[in-house]
Amino acid sequence: MVLTVLLLRHALAKSLWALPVAFGVVTVTFFVSRVFAGDPTNLYVPVDADESVRQAIRERLGLNDPLVVQFGHFLAGLLHGSLGESFSTGRDVTVDLWDRMPASLELGLLGLVLAVALGVPGGVIAAVHGERVPDFLVRGVSLAGLALPQFWLGLILVWLFAVQLGWLPGPQGQLPTGMAPPPRITGMILLDSALTGNWATWWAGAQQLVLPVVTLGFTTAAPLARITRTAMVEALGSEYVRTAVAMGHHGWVIPFKYALRNALLPIVTTLGGTVGFVFSGVILLESIFAWPGMGQYALQAIQMSDFTGLQGFVIYAAILHVIAYVVVDVLYLFIDPRTRS
Amino acid sequence: MTTTVAQAPAPAAPPARARRRARFARFSGPLGVRIGLAIVAAYLLVAVLSWFWTPYDPLALAVGDPYGAPSAAHWLGTDRLGADVLSRLMAATRVNLVVMLFAVATGLAVGTALGTLAGYFGGVTDTVIMRILEVFQAFPTLLLAMLVVQAVGPGTVNLILIMAFVGMPPYLRLVRAEVMSRRSWQFAEAARMVGARPMRVAFGHLLPNSIGPVLAYIAVNAAWVSLLTAALGFLGLGLPPGTPEWGSMVARGQDAIMTGQWWVSFFPGLAIVGIAGACYLLGDGLADFLDPRRSS
Numbered sequence: 001m002v003l004t005v006l007l008l009r010h011a012l013a014k015s016l017w018a019l020p021v022a023f024g025v026v027t028v029t030f031f032v033s034r035v036f037a038g039d040p041t042n043l044y045v046p047v048d049a050d051e052s053v054r055q056a057i058r059e060r061l062g063l064n065d066p067l068v069v070q071f072g073h074f075l076a077g078l079l080h081g082s083l084g085e086s087f088s089t090g091r092d093v094t095v096d097l098w099d100r101m102p103a104s105l106e107l108g109l110l111g112l113v114l115a116v117a118l119g120v121p122g123g124v125i126a127a128v129h130g131e132r133v134p135d136f137l138v139r140g141v142s143l144a145g146l147a148l149p150q151f152w153l154g155l156i157l158v159w160l161f162a163v164q165l166g167w168l169p170g171p172q173g174q175l176p177t178g179m180a181p182p183p184r185i186t187g188m189i190l191l192d193s194a195l196t197g198n199w200a201t202w203w204a205g206a207q208q209l210v211l212p213v214v215t216l217g218f219t220t221a222a223p224l225a226r227i228t229r230t231a232m233v234e235a236l237g238s239e240y241v242r243t244a245v246a247m248g249h250h251g252w253v254i255p256f257k258y259a260l261r262n263a264l265l266p267i268v269t270t271l272g273g274t275v276g277f278v279f280s281g282v283i284l285l286e287s288i289f290a291w292p293g294m295g296q297y298a299l300q301a302i303q304m305s306d307f308t309g310l311q312g313f314v315i316y317a318a319i320l321h322v323i324a325y326v327v328v329d330v331l332y333l334f335i336d337p338r339t340r341s
Numbered sequence: 342m343t344t345t346v347a348q349a350p351a352p353a354a355p356p357a358r359a360r361r362r363a364r365f366a367r368f369s370g371p372l373g374v375r376i377g378l379a380i381v382a383a384y385l386l387v388a389v390l391s392w393f394w395t396p397y398d399p400l401a402l403a404v405g406d407p408y409g410a411p412s413a414a415h416w417l418g419t420d421r422l423g424a425d426v427l428s429r430l431m432a433a434t435r436v437n438l439v440v441m442l443f444a445v446a447t448g449l450a451v452g453t454a455l456g457t458l459a460g461y462f463g464g465v466t467d468t469v470i471m472r473i474l475e476v477f478q479a480f481p482t483l484l485l486a487m488l489v490v491q492a493v494g495p496g497t498v499n500l501i502l503i504m505a506f507v508g509m510p511p512y513l514r515l516v517r518a519e520v521m522s523r524r525s526w527q528f529a530e531a532a533r534m535v536g537a538r539p540m541r542v543a544f545g546h547l548l549p550n551s552i553g554p555v556l557a558y559i560a561v562n563a564a565w566v567s568l569l570t571a572a573l574g575f576l577g578l579g580l581p582p583g584t585p586e587w588g589s590m591v592a593r594g595q596d597a598i599m600t601g602q603w604w605v606s607f608f609p610g611l612a613i614v615g616i617a618g619a620c621y622l623l624g625d626g627l628a629d630f631l632d633p634r635r636s637s
Binding site: 021022025032143144146148149152155162170283284288302310314317318321 | 472591
């Protein structure tokens, strides 16, 4: 009970801190994209269109108002849950993002699970076998994971597994070309096809997911493995671990039960820093694998100077990022009782 | 009373094994640094060489057949437009290294200066700097870079400034924390007592004593800048189209991957991995060197 109150108070305080940051992000995005982006009327009419036609469009979109007035309209819309009309799709940006969110979430969620499954045990093993073969192996692999550009790793994996070996399908998005998606429940292919018992679709979707998930998981695991190793080396050298050894504990109980719990803070912090960005769609990865997620939406918005679409995405990403920070801060209370005071 | 210790401390490793392990441990630190330095030196050499000589003109198209496989005439093959991959790779090394070096230097200078100000003066200065920083850090980095690049247009100088701008926050935070923790130490007090002005105390006395963690971060930042530059290049942003640059070279081979012409994308990507990996090795070595506790 006390803990619940404490948690709520803490989360509230953190959220209050986050509000000005979120407002700052909205403001910067709005002005940067308005002042510098190209002419969005090109999205509505041919290049050789008459200037009066363009003027009419600008008038309709409210682009002729002073910037401050436009900003006011935009903020008012935001408070009503609308991000404005996308210049490239003609729909409200919230609708566009809602459509594309599940694809990014599915990829991001599986990628993160893989990253944690690889990175945390990898770091623990490296720390336990300090300066011996397993340690050098983990350090070498995580160094590679840090140095590999995601877009290149994705391409090379496609070349190896889809083109050369033919084990997996090429980059065609969530499902092979021509295959109908399952009825939309959550929007995530694996979940929806499983819920509707559509196993052929499930299998096809799973195959499409392998390469992007591996690319994302491997590159995200690398920093996790490194931070886990560093934190674990410190924890394993501590007096409470020495005491635990002296009391007769041995084997993997020491690293996983005693040391890992104490090493969790930096691990969770690192994870929190990546979660927001992973869930808002990994721009390059989605572009390589033709993944119809939010990252591709952002890329198209930039390339087509659709600044309402772009600012909608940025706001969504920033909010996710801020939420991740708040969650991490609240998690601290669970992990380390000392932070509860 | 016969209390037995539940588990005796592990017997000391046999001397030969212990010695071997100790030698390996001592070796691995400097070895990483040596490998890193050797790779960076090799890249610098290629960059300088590309100024005077490349096998073909890196900007010339159709010096060979489109998508020619690696051969004696074209060691790393040719791309979609028949340009020589090796020549472009050499020229790109120069372009990418220039961006990396200048971006790191600029980010370092601006970041440490602002961090010193924020850390030393605190109060309003600190609050203003940190709030602005938090706003920019809430953006996904690549997206922020894309946004600004789209806004200011392509070009080497613009790209360097953008990379410095998005790479600066960690420098600022590191220096701020160090300066803040030292500003009331005795050497700072002493400097104030002999009449040094605040700016002199901050930049002449506190900054040099706070630079350690920053130095270790430089290599990491360099790796990060090369990866981000390549990512922008891959999207066709940052430098004028056609400029030899690793990321844009990978993009030029993207379609060919599906038809089996792997060499167009493979070699430029390898170049990115090489420099980024070397920088991380150097960064780890520097961190161990500057913080002996870490290498225990």
